[in-house]
Amino acid sequence: MSDLKIFLIYAIALILVMLLAEMAYRWLKLDTEWTRKIAHVGSGIVALTYPKFVDNHWVVLALTLSFTFILYFSKKMGWFQSIFSIERKSYGELFFVWTTWFLFLIFQATGNPIYYYIPFAIVVFADPAAALIGQSFPIRIYKIKGHQKSFGGSLTFFIISLFIIVLFLPSSDFSGNDFGLFVVTSALILTLVEAVSFKGLDNLSIPITALFLLKIFM
Secondary structure, three states: OOHHHHHHHHHHHHHHHHHHHHHHHHOOOOOHHHHHHHHHHHHHHHHOOHHHHOOOHHHHHHHHHHHHHHHHHHHHHOOOHHHHOOOOOOOHHHHHHHHHHHHHHHHHHHOOOHHHHHHHHHHHHHHHHHHHHHHHOOOOEEEEOOEEEEHHHHHHHHHHHHHHHHHHOOHHHOOOOHHHHHHHHHHHHHHHHHHOOOOOOHHHHHHHHHHHHHHHHO
């Protein structure tokens, strides 16, 4: 299949995810925090298939640039309120889009898909789950630089990160108890990074930290 066809298929898939979030916002009257997570997880699942079906990083860059412009002009024009009608200032959607290209470049440079799957899957699943659990069940609230977090949300992030690392990382690459130590230590460090990242920066800081941990300890 040509690069153009692959680009068009992915572009349509990502636009459909955004439209689904918008329909949930307008028709089901879901809160923006939930519809943002629908767009986040849905587009993340689509992007998680890049290493399987995309051979050329220029395709991913073209998608990244296209959706950067779409997001920028949608925000300016007041479109896609399911994503942008939040009171707090956040650049998370832009960090998220560019993270996919950055991780894809690392994957192609190393030839190892775990450098894409582990950092990105944690952003796609652990981060929104922590936010929703933290908001829905605000267990033991704490604040960092005026930003509210909860131990319930942080615990959720830790558990899902732990599961993702175990799922994708071959234990055969480690000896003895090193695998368990790496998994727990990495999940804990990533949880701390998520706790101190604000304005959507976690969509960038988490994958960079995960890459650093994988590169250093493997």
